[in-house]
Amino acid sequence: MDDDESATESREPTTDRQADERLEGVPDWDDEYVDRVSDRLLHNYDLEKEYTVDGERFTLYGRMDLVSKKQFLHPALSIAEHESTEHLFVRRVDRVDDRTLDRFVDLGERLADEWIEPTEEHFATAFTFVAIAPSIPDSIRERVAEFDGRTMLKYGFHGHYEINLAVVAPDSTDLVASDNADVATAFRLWEPIESDEPGLLGRLSRRLRK
Numbered sequence: 001m002d003d004d005e006s007a008t009e010s011r012e013p014t015t016d017r018q019a020d021e022r023l024e025g026v027p028d029w030d031d032e033y034v035d036r037v038s039d040r041l042l043h044n045y046d047l048e049k050e051y052t053v054d055g056e057r058f059t060l061y062g063r064m065d066l067v068s069k070k071q072f073l074h075p076a077l078s079i080a081e082h083e084s085t086e087h088l089f090v091r092r093v094d095r096v097d098d099r100t101l102d103r104f105v106d107l108g109e110r111l112a113d114e115w116i117e118p119t120e121e122h123f124a125t126a127f128t129f130v131a132i133a134p135s136i137p138d139s140i141r142e143r144v145a146e147f148d149g150r151t152m153l154k155y156g157f158h159g160h161y162e163i164n165l166a167v168v169a170p171d172s173t174d175l176v177a178s179d180n181a182d183v184a185t186a187f188r189l190w191e192p193i194e195s196d197e198p199g200l201l202g203r204l205s206r207r208l209r210k
Contacts, residue, residue, distance in 0.1 A: 031092065033132065033170045033189070034059055040186040040193070045088060053089075056107055059132070062088035082123035082159075087111070088183055089129045096133040096140055096167050104129035105149065108163035112151070118158035128164040128181055135169050136176055147178040 026042045027049040029035040037060075038047055044064050051061030066084040089107075093100060108127035116125050149163030166177035166184045177184035185193065 029060065031059065034090065034092070036189055037090075037187055041088070041183075045086075051089070054107060054110060056089075056103065058089045058091045060088070060090040062086075062090075064088075083121050084124040084126075086126040086128060086183070087115075089127070090132065091130070092132040094134070096131045096136070098140070098143070100131055101140070101143060101147075101165060104131075104165060105163055108149065112161045112163075116153070116161055118153045120158065122153070123159040125159070125161040126164060126180070127161070128166070128183055130166045130168060130181075130184070130187060132168055132170065135172060136167050136174055140167060141176045144176045144178055149178070150180075 026038065026047055029038060029049060041047060041062055045062030046064075048061045049059075051058045053061075064086045067082070089104070108129065111127055112125065116122065144165045144167055147163075147165050149165075150160055151162070152160045162180055164178050164181035166175065166181045166187065168175040168184070168187045170187075170189065173188075173190040175184060175188055
C-alpha cells in the first residue's frame with residue numbers, strides 16, 4: 001500500500017481531567033463582554049488576564065497548541081509530526097485607528113522573531129490581535145478585511161507564521177476580521193455557534209495545517 005494512502009492524521013484528545021484543571025485555572029474578568037468571550041475560549045485556549053509582553057498590555061491572552069502527525073496503521077509508527085500554535089491577544093480600546101493596528105502588526109513581527117524556533121517540526125504559528133472598540137471606522141474595516149499577514153520561513157521548509165487582525169464593537173454588534181482570524185467567531189456573542197458547525201478547535205486546526 002502506498003504510504004500516502006495508509007497514512008492518517010491524529011491529534012491527542014483533551015482528557016476530562018485536563019479539561020477540569022483548565023476550567024479551575026481560568027480567571028474572571030471585570031468586563032462582562034470579555035468574560036463571556038472567555039467562556040467560549042476556555043476549552044481550547046489557556047487564558048491569562050492582564051497580560052503584558054514587550055511593553056504592550058492586553059486584557060486577555062490565550063494560547064492554543066496543536067500537534068498533528070501522520071501514522072501508519074498503529075500510533076507507534078508515526079511520522080511527520082507538526083506543531084502549530086495560536087497566540088491570541090485581546091485589548092479593549094477607547095478608539096481604534098491605523099496606529100493601533102500598526103502596533104499590533106509590529107508586535108507580531110517581533111514576537112515571531114523571538115518566540116518561533118524554526119525547525120522542520122514547526123508548521124504554523126499565528127499571532128491574532130483583537131481590539132474591542134466602541135465603533136469601527138470604515139477605513140479600519142477595509143484595512144482589516146484586506147489584511148494578509150502570512151510569512152513563510154525558509155521557503156516553507158520551517159513552516160510559516162501569520163499575523164491576524166480583528167476589531168469588534170459589541171454595543172453595535174459589529175465585527176470585522178482578516179481572512180484567517182477564525183477565532184473571531186467566539187467574539188460574536190450576538191450569534192450562536194451552531195451545533196452542526198465544525199468546532200472552533202477543528203476550524204483552527206484545519207486552517208493552521210494549510
